[in-house]
Amino acid sequence: MRTDSELRSEFRSALEAVTPPAPWLGQTVKKELGTKLSTRRADRARVQLRFGLNVVAILVLLAVAIAAVGVYLTLHQSVVPAHPGAGRVFFPTKMVTASTGWSWVGSSELWRTTDGGVNWTNVSPPSLPDRLVHYAGDLHGPAYYSDVAYLLDATHAWVAETGHSAAFGAGLYIATFRTTDGGKTWHEGASLGGVSPALYFLDENHGWLLLPTQSSLLLYTTDDGGVSWKPTTSVAETVPPPTGSPTIASPTIVFSSLTTGWLLSTDGSLLVTHDGGATWQVQPLPITPEAGGVSPPRFFDPQHGQIIAWASSASPAVLLVTSDGGSTWVVRSIPGEIQFGGNFIDASHGWVIAGSAADFDAVPGVPLPLYRTEDGGLTWVRIPTNVVWRSQDGHVGPIDILVFVDQNNGFAVREKYMANGSTQWLKTTDGGRTWTVVVEAP
Amino acid sequence: MAVQTVSMTLVQDAKKGDQVAFMSLLEPSLEPGYRLACGMLHDHQAAEDAVQEAALKAWRKMGQLREGHELRPWFLGIVANECRTVLRSRWWSVLKWPESEHAIETSPDSALSGIELRRALRRLDMDKRLVLVLHWYLDLPLDEISVITGSSVHAVESRLQRGMAELRRRMEGGRDAN
Numbered sequence: 001m002r003t004d005s006e007l008r009s010e011f012r013s014a015l016e017a018v019t020p021p022a023p024w025l026g027q028t029v030k031k032e033l034g035t036k037l038s039t040r041r042a043d044r045a046r047v048q049l050r051f052g053l054n055v056v057a058i059l060v061l062l063a064v065a066i067a068a069v070g071v072y073l074t075l076h077q078s079v080v081p082a083h084p085g086a087g088r089v090f091f092p093t094k095m096v097t098a099s100t101g102w103s104w105v106g107s108s109e110l111w112r113t114t115d116g117g118v119n120w121t122n123v124s125p126p127s128l129p130d131r132l133v134h135y136a137g138d139l140h141g142p143a144y145y146s147d148v149a150y151l152l153d154a155t156h157a158w159v160a161e162t163g164h165s166a167a168f169g170a171g172l173y174i175a176t177f178r179t180t181d182g183g184k185t186w187h188e189g190a191s192l193g194g195v196s197p198a199l200y201f202l203d204e205n206h207g208w209l210l211l212p213t214q215s216s217l218l219l220y221t222t223d224d225g226g227v228s229w230k231p232t233t234s235v236a237e238t239v240p241p242p243t244g245s246p247t248i249a250s251p252t253i254v255f256s257s258l259t260t261g262w263l264l265s266t267d268g269s270l271l272v273t274h275d276g277g278a279t280w281q282v283q284p285l286p287i288t289p290e291a292g293g294v295s296p297p298r299f300f301d302p303q304h305g306q307i308i309a310w311a312s313s314a315s316p317a318v319l320l321v322t323s324d325g326g327s328t329w330v331v332r333s334i335p336g337e338i339q340f341g342g343n344f345i346d347a348s349h350g351w352v353i354a355g356s357a358a359d360f361d362a363v364p365g366v367p368l369p370l371y372r373t374e375d376g377g378l379t380w381v382r383i384p385t386n387v388v389w390r391s392q393d394g395h396v397g398p399i400d401i402l403v404f405v406d407q408n409n410g411f412a413v414r415e416k417y418m419a420n421g422s423t424q425w426l427k428t429t430d431g432g433r434t435w436t437v438v439v440e441a442p
Numbered sequence: 443m444a445v446q447t448v449s450m451t452l453v454q455d456a457k458k459g460d461q462v463a464f465m466s467l468l469e470p471s472l473e474p475g476y477r478l479a480c481g482m483l484h485d486h487q488a489a490e491d492a493v494q495e496a497a498l499k500a501w502r503k504m505g506q507l508r509e510g511h512e513l514r515p516w517f518l519g520i521v522a523n524e525c526r527t528v529l530r531s532r533w534w535s536v537l538k539w540p541e542s543e544h545a546i547e548t549s550p551d552s553a554l555s556g557i558e559l560r561r562a563l564r565r566l567d568m569d570k571r572l573v574l575v576l577h578w579y580l581d582l583p584l585d586e587i588s589v590i591t592g593s594s595v596h597a598v599e600s601r602l603q604r605g606m607a608e609l610r611r612r613m614e615g616g617r618d619a620n
Binding site: 004007008010011012013014015017018019020022025026028029030032033106337 | 461465468469472473476477480481484485486489490493494497498501556557559560563574575578579594606607609610613
């Protein structure tokens with residue numbers, strides 16, 4: 001079996017073999033550009049006359065159509081959609097209860113549901129007048145943002161927006177907003193110069209904000225819910241990245257208490273602090289993910305936490321578990337070769353969708369491979385379900401987002417698999433055995 | 443900062459119809475575009491055609507390039523769309539691939555391995571193939587790939603992981619069969 005680096009090297013060689021040098025490409029493109037543009041200009045003149053006649057015909061048809069629609073609407077009162085968030089499938093960022101949850105959409109909008117995902121309301125904070133926005137793909141794609149949110153519980157949330165203003169040295173700054181009433185009202189906190197922040201809140205008052213700079217990470221803390229931020233320390237990214245480690249878009253911070261926390265750096269290193277962020281050391285772990293990686297730790301209380309780790313991108317993930325606040329970690333296995341989604345509600349109860357690549361690629365109709373543990377990952381039991389992993393006709397893709405809120409209630413999302421397919425929001429009330437489609441959207 | 447100013451001036455000139463300014467902007471992205479097209483199509487002539495067509499489309503759409511937006515991911519997105527169009531043609535995919543395999547390979551060992559890998563790669567769906575080529579062949583970071591593909595970084599990571607697993611399985615499966 002090839003290692004990741006062997007496969008990558010083989011991949012590169014195989015494609016180099018079909019990429020002969022083309023030093024003339026620039027000249028060819030320039031020449032072709034000139035030729036095609038002049039040809040198209042000549043063609044355009046011929047087409048313009050025909051086009052003008054067509055436009056007249058189309059305008060006449062449009063006038064008739066508009067008049068017909070006007071008559072129809074007068075006779076039949078149109079039904080205005082009751083809710084802008086109705087009939088849409090949102091990806092659940094955090095479901096707090098069987099009814100209430102949040103969805104952080106496109107790193108820019110915060111939506112909230114109070115009826116188990118049937119209807120969603122946009123509860124975003126005010127947008128900065130100079131908010132930073134990028135455009136995806138060939139500009140026909142949607143706008144996207146580099147903002148972050150932290151969702152603590154059903155009512156407390158923070159959003160850090162990025163703006164660009166001459167008032168800050170580098171031009172870019174972070175403004176934090178806080179809500180304590182589920183997004184009905186927002187309060188703007190202090191602004192900090194920087195971009196691509198990470199946020200973490202331990203409770204409604206105590207939080208951390210991490211701002212990467214070119215050579216280090218600046219850590220700020222707050223004890224008033226983000227009204228003010230105090231610089232704590234600068235963390236130098238001096239730990240050499242593991243060979244072949246995956247690229248992580250931005251660093252992440254997690255705290256299990258006011259003093260103990262972890263920082264997952266962009267190079268894949270996991271650091272730990274025991275003095276509130278003043279000093280950081282490499283977190284010893286029972287496995288060395290040389291070509292894989294680790295997730296940020298997740299803590300259910302100050303003592304019990306988990307990390308998902310994989311030794312290489314082709315290796316199955318394992319669970320690293322601590323019950324002494326992170327001093328020691330033990331390895332627990334997770335079923336399957338590939339894990340497509342999973343969720344723990346506490347240190348004991350968890351679910352995972354897991355299978356092999358062959359399962360994923362197999363003929364549609366394979367039952368949803370859902371496993372459950374009640375002892376923190378020591379043992380897993382496959383749960384018989386009433387749904388298939390992906391649909392028979394390929395119209396909807398595999399279920400790969402799974403969120404449970406207690407031992408019975410959970411949600412899942414099937415992503416659209418084909419351009420004309422649909423996305424589904426599913427719900428279970430019996431621990432994953434029976435699933436019903438709550439919302440289906442194109 | 444000076445480079446950025448020159449680049450912004452070039453963008454403005456290119457938007458006004460200055461072909462020299464447009465080519466100055468585009469030239470650094472042609473080679474990555476060509477590598478992307480070769481990685482997707484496995485046929486250098488088809489790849490050249492795709493890059494030329496993408497360049498023409500980029501010229502026509504230049505007015506849509508937003509201020510401060512980098513040209514490379516924008517152009518690579520157009521090249522990727524061109525490759526999709528080519529790959530959608532059943533005729534091309536059936537007739538061209540076997541020819542190009544024999545035309546380019548030289549060393550028998552590397553040829554066998556390369557053929558096996560490219561065959562496995564071609565069996566992946568286009569989204570997974572694109573992410574693998576962008577990350578493993580063009581060495582682009584995930585966040586730039588997310589811009590090129592118009593997907594979230596999470597979706598790119600997910601496609602990459604699935605693509606790698608599927609590629610590995612198909613290759614190991616192919617060897618077992620041999």
